Amino acid sequence: MGEGAQFEQVRPVRLYQRIVEQIEGALAQGELKPGERLPSERELVTQFGASRSTVREALRVLESNGVVRSRPGDPNGPEILPFSTQGLTKQITRLTQVDEVGLGELISFRMILDGSANMLAARLRTQDELASMEATIEVMRETIDLGYEEFSEADVAFHDAIARVSRNSLIQVCNQVVRGVVLSLISDKISRSRNSKALMRQSLHHHEEVLEAIRAGDGPAAARISRRNLYDYYAGYLPKGEREPLLALLLDVKPVV
Amino acid sequence: MGEGAQFEQVRPVRLYQRIVEQIEGALAQGELKPGERLPSERELVTQFGASRSTVREALRVLESNGVVRSRPGDPNGPEILPFSTQGLTKQITRLTQVDEVGLGELISFRMILDGSANMLAARLRTQDELASMEATIEVMRETIDLGYEEFSEADVAFHDAIARVSRNSLIQVCNQVVRGVVLSLISDKISRSRNSKALMRQSLHHHEEVLEAIRAGDGPAAARISRRNLYDYYAGYLPKGEREPLLALLLDVKPVV
DNA sequence: TGAAGGTGACTGGTCTGACCAGTGGACTTT
DNA sequence: AAAGTCCACTGGTCAGACCAGTCACCTTCA
Incomplete structure (x- = not known):
């Protein structure tokens, strides 16, 4: 120490x-x-x-x-300037360039942070907060037909709500930063079609699942679900041989069978 | 998204x-x-x-x-220069100054990261790695009589081993960075006596507990134990009213009764 | 021959003063 | 009152200068 x-x-x-x-x-x-x-x-x-x-x-x-x-x-x-995550992003990006950190580590980092934030949210939420989170997801449902930009905005609002409820903005900041770095790393592999309505629906569904666990106050479930969602979404960009550490994270809490 | x-x-x-x-x-x-x-x-x-x-x-x-x-x-x-965490530390420090992030968030961040690293280590360790980790903790046992500097060095070596085994250096880097920021925030409250031999023994004991869980391959236990250790160590620096989010993290995995 | 000492060609740190291409507010004109 | 003009001032860039150090080389001395 x-x-x-x-x-x-x-x-x-x-x-x-x-x-x-x-x-x-x-x-x-x-x-x-x-x-x-x-x-x-x-x-x-x-x-x-x-x-x-x-x-x-x-x-x-x-x-x-x-x-x-x-x-x-x-x-x-x-x-x-108001605080921005630009500096943090630059540092993390540099980490990836020096080859200290690879895509797999970034993804598992996200799984850990996102899972933890959702777990905290499930444990700490008040009734009021639950209501406001449900409101933001309702907005997502409505914007899904308006196009990707609007949907993405609503998505951010949802995660902001999570951040507030989890009482830990540091998690959320790092999460967003790493998310940005991951996206820039795989941007060339992302086909344009990913912004399709089907994928927005899938994303919405994932959020609904997580919110369901938060509503139930089931922390482990919230963590597990959000991690699995991230894994499903990103693991495809990773060589099969490097997925083991991510899978180890999915065992964190026993799945409900 | x-x-x-x-x-x-x-x-x-x-x-x-x-x-x-x-x-x-x-x-x-x-x-x-x-x-x-x-x-x-x-x-x-x-x-x-x-x-x-x-x-x-x-x-x-x-x-x-x-x-x-x-x-x-x-x-x-x-x-x-070789890569250093200096830039990352500066950014995180700035986060705390802009009042976006407080001590409680930093501590719970550490609990999450450290816990996750240890959980991954428990799940991913090979026999060889287990042996090398036991070697580093053996060094800690020996250096405990040599003084704080040497002990601290061995401590770092142990955490480096964890980082390797957990297959995720990003976690460890962030963990170290946040640890540094936390220490600098509470540095004025830390009495000199904290470097006493008794506290080194306690620290060693904590590490042994974690390693025991890693040896057993019990990921949840490794996470839970390391989180509890961090909580015991740092929660005292936090106003009582702000400890709730940390306690929520200790429930992550049901304790073995 | 080997060690002590001196010297000068570098280094980065700082300053001065100058010019340019823009911007935006004040002013004039309509 | 609205439209157009003008100019003081902004940041971006440059050239050239001086200083205080450092280090390698070379001379000098033992």
């Missing part, structure tokens, strides 16, 4: 880092809020007492971390 | 981004490997045909993502 590092690395601190720290600090302290604007680069130069090169290096770092966005010609200065 | 975004954002691509992409691409293609060196900034200026400011902005971004490291006076040029 426990680190134990008594001493910090004492590598030279560069000016641009100080600037980054100050701005990130102001954000952490709530002195800056998303939507607000930073002063212009030239104004920051005078405020920080550093050169424009230095200020710009700081802004580039913040920008690459998804904290701010500069746009040329914008007279209001760099914009402070 | 699925995105559906047909059109990409078409915001102006800045020069430094092109440079970042080229270098990251070369890394993804394996043309550059950790430990190797990039040409010096002035050399990159000629290779990319951009100004030094632009090249430097690119390097700062890469540096902030943990890809390279520049050191003044180093005649070999910027160093390409």
Whole structure:
């Protein structure tokens, strides 16, 4: 357990880092809020007492971390962005590129997170929350005829509801991030036809199954069902030899026979 | 499900981004490997045909993502770093600062990941792997008298073994990252005495329990035990009112009575 | 011959000042 | 009041300069 590092690395601190720290600090302290604007680069130069090169290096770092966005010609200065998962996604994507992590691991990660979120939801839901979840799935039923975009929106709303009910947004954030990475990895193998109405119906059905388990307050069932759904959906993209770890997850809770 | 975004954002691509992409691409293609060196900034200026400011902005971004490291006076040029979890940690930390994620969520996240890793290990282990895991825990037993540093090292080795056996390094990476963030959040509340021998023994005992379940091939037990251990260890840092979601996780698999 | 010391060609970090192509608000014109 | 014009200001990029370090080489000395 426990680190134990008594001493910090004492590598030279560069000016641009100080600037980054100050701005990130102001954000952490709530002195800056998303939507607000930073002063212009030239104004920051005078405020920080550093050169424009230095200020710009700081802004580039913040920008690459998804904290701010500069746009040329914008007279209001760099914009402070709301939190986004962009940075997380970039890191996870990098993991896959360094070959530390493969598709199979991403999928089983999703099975674990999604299953856990649904299990928590089943255990922690209140009556009110159950009602609101049923409302979002009702929206899904209605949008299924309106087209993929609308359906997808309703789908996201459902998962947001799960996140709230499971009392753990971190799970949901990671889940969404990994989902995005998985989709980008298999995007070339996905045929256009996947957006067909039949598949939307299948997806809806899966969600209904999960919600049924949540309604019943049956955590293990909610976890098992959502994992199986994910497996059915994604395992096809995986070489047969690499599916064993995923199958091991499906045994997590004994299926009801 | 699925995105559906047909059109990409078409915001102006800045020069430094092109440079970042080229270098990251070369890394993804394996043309550059950790430990190797990039040409010096002035050399990159000629290779990319951009100004030094632009090249430097690119390097700062890469540096902030943990890809390279520049050191003044180093005649070999910027160093390409091996993959590290630094970037991931930064992102998760930011999540906690934006108040999207609290300590309770981090802890339950760990309970989920650690539990799942151990469950997978119990299900997927081979005889050889079991032997090597027992070897690492034997090392822990021996180092317990040598002091905290050595013990901690052996502890890491044990978890590395779990990661290998569970066939999922992503779980382990996230687990370690979140563990680091949790420790930094509660670091001020941790008394020095926590590194006492008694606590090392307790930790060792917890590991032995988990390994016992893995040896028996009992996935649910491995998950349940490791979750309970984490709960015992961390729940004290959480206000009583926020422990309910964690307790919900302990019910995941029925305890053996 | 071998070790100590000095030197200079590099490195990255920082600054200055300049130019460009856009943007958007203020101002003028209709 | 609506339409069009203009200009101050934005960020993006560049060239060139200086500094403080580092390290390899080379000289010098024992």
